[in-house]
Amino acid sequence: MLTDTYGRVATDLRVSLTDKCNLRCTYCMPEEGLQWLAKPDLLSDDEIVRLVRIAVTDLGVTEVRFTGGEPLLRPGLVSIVERCAALEPRPRMSLTTNGIGLKRTAAALKSAGLDRVNVSLDTLRPDVFKTLTRRDRHQDVLDGLRAARDAGLTPVKVNSVLMPGLNDDEAPELLAWAVDNAYELRFIEQMPLDAQHGWKRDGMITAGDILASLRTRFTLTAEDEDTRGSAPAERWTVDGGPHRVGVIASVTRPFCRACDRTRLTADGQVRTCLFAREETDLRAALRSDAPDEEIARIWRLAMWGKKAGSGLDDPSFLQPDRPMSAIGG
Ligand SMILES: Nc1nc2c(ncn2[C@@H]2O[C@H](COP(=O)(O)OP(=O)(O)OP(=O)(O)O)[C@@H](O)[C@H]2O)c(=O)[nH]1
Ligand SMILES: C[S@@+](CC[C@H](N)C(=O)[O-])C[C@H]1O[C@@H](n2cnc3c(N)ncnc32)[C@H](O)[C@@H]1O
Ligand code: SF4
Ligand code: SF4
16 A cells, blocks of 8 residues: 555546646646657556556556646557556556547547546636637537546536636536536635646635635535545535536645545656655656566655645745646646
8 A cells, every 4th residue: 555654545547647738727838838858768568567466466456537737639549548448357447638638639538538627717708718828729628528428438527726816706607518418517625736837825816715705606505524545626516406616726725635536747756745856767667678566666655745735835835846837737
């Protein structure tokens, strides 16, 4: 098992398949993109499947999420999913994506064994989308969302980050749309993980702001805390249910005490936390022909050193060197 000194056990593995992306969301990447990882530095499909196998069979991981950068840009994605679905025990598998390209791939991903998807969409307004992501692809995301739902990659969750002066007035509109389309909407507080290091605590939209805005139009009833488990999202039923809305309040209502996550970057580094400042190199072990037991040992040791939380409230907090897109959000 992947246990840490605070008694938490990591059973949820998040695998970044690439650091590249076809959008440039302002809270994540600069306009000109980043220095992408060199191809030889990326884990191969075989290396990824091997690490997932070790995680599932030797380390107690039960959930695997593929993310990035934009995971749909990884050519081998469908085959990676198919090979991971054949593992014993079979992990539950999901994908976090900007949705562009899902129209083409949703059915194949479902057949390969993917269980569900989370799609990021911050606005219903094409012009705001273009400003926020610096790309004119709004319709592609809407098409991808529909394709995911039609393919049965459900529940389809939608992740929205609200940015002051851009889309912070859209929360009720987004929720009405999500309810109509049977998507489960979650609002995410912006975190200091942007490549530009432009985050400011007093410049972000908080969970409190979001809930106040939603309550101008909906009656929200908090779900029982006991049902939350290790989920980052706190949830409310909307107008008596059955629809729900979530808020992922990493900054103002952190949930690190229940954290069950371990992360693998596209270049094979274990990260114990989104905000970790150290990484552990599994790629080097893989490429020096280490046996499975040795890789499992290194991974366990890395997780044992996991810190209590994000450290966001510490006066000495320092943003990690890698931005969200290179960590795997
Ligand atoms: N602080 C913190 N935030 C996270 C973590 N994992 C995900 N998030 C935030 O939650 C957002 C949504 O993450 P998703 O990839 O959709 O995954 P999820 O919400 O954990 O997954 P499910 O609810 O199981 O579908 C991300 O964009 C992050 O902003 C984490 O380990 N720590
Ligand atoms: C890094 S992206 C990777 C997967 C895919 N490209 C996508 O956008 O869904 C994963 C999630 O991280 C979120 N994200 C990116 N930067 C963030 C930040 N600075 N604060 C909070 N969430 C962020 C995005 O909104 C998205 O939901
Ligand atoms: S949030 Fe996702 S879609 Fe937006 S730039 Fe980052 S990796 Fe790309
Ligand atoms: S900030 Fe780190 S410790 Fe807290 S929930 Fe996220 S990954 Fe876990």
